[in-house]
Amino acid sequence: MESIGFGKRNLIKSIILSTILSTIIVLINLIPGLMSGRQFQSLSRLGSQFLYYFVIIALVEEIVFRGFIQTRIYGMIKKPVVAILLTSFMFMSMHIPFQMGAAHMDFFTYISNNFVTLIFTFGWHIIFNYLYAKYNSIAAPTIFHAFMDWSNYLFIR
Template sequence: MDKKDSIYGISYFVYTILITIIYSRLFVVPDMFSNLEGRFYAKVLYRTLFGLPINLLYVVPIFIILKIRKQGLRSVGIKKDKILKSIIIGTIAAMPMSIYTMAKMNYSIKVINPNILENIITFVELLIFVSFIEELMFRGFLQTRIQGLIKNKWLSMIVVGLIFSIFHIPAQRAYLEMSLTDFIIYNLLYLGPLVLSHIYYTALYTIDKSILAPVIAHTITNFVNELFILPK
């Protein structure tokens, strides 16, 4: 990748932040999430109806840029080879992060969801609408493009890790109804691990230049968090 790719990458990041801010102001309504608590299928429908449009707004520009730059899907880590290897690597890599997630869990108020169908739907939803989208955006596209400008591997990972962290702020801040300053002050323990998780997922990506391994690891880690619910 060259500096022109980096310019596309930076422009894309600015675009995604603007889209996320607008989306967060329009559709992230804390009272709505509270009303949907315990109503699994209603929550899935809500997240799908409002998540699908913004995910399309996230990924379509990537494919447009690839077309303009005459670059293939392999340049963003979408490959057909070594699929089983990537799945195994992603599954193993998910273990330490899943253990970390479980260590933070409050088992006195949460239990494992016994509904198998709900768990399957949750896993698929996380796989498609969260993990695949974010891995394509940050590990497949942004990380590889920013390296055209920042040649130092570790520095580029830290920079994109910060970008990854910033990307999560608008929606989370809207959900918690906090000012930007308060959110950053009170959620450093949330934002910091996002930078580390980017570095971790990027390391998985670099093994075979494929987003599949980090997609699997990301999905399992998030699923472990969703697996535990409040008793009905």
């Protein structure tokens, strides 16, 4: 379990780091919504969405990409930058089929309409990887990832 980031060592530091970064990302999403007078989702919806983003999205993706794939790629590719970029590409690519289906678009239409989003997804992997590597803990990237995704849905659309 420790090889994929489930250890007690540096757990508190990892949680503190992710809490600080999560607060910043939530504020980035919260302030514009409050300033424009948008209405919050119901507490029950916010709670169920947070559980969804924490368990189903963030925890699963972090275990798979940071805990398993990234650590194994480091063992196969000796240049860390190349390993990170390869896994970033994999992380970005993994999001395409679901997002294509959700948007009801074919591959090329989705890529051309969402190129910037894909670049951001590529970049988020690099940030999540840094959070994982900082303390060799899955906690920081999972917590930050969950709050990042969840904070996009604080308000009624």
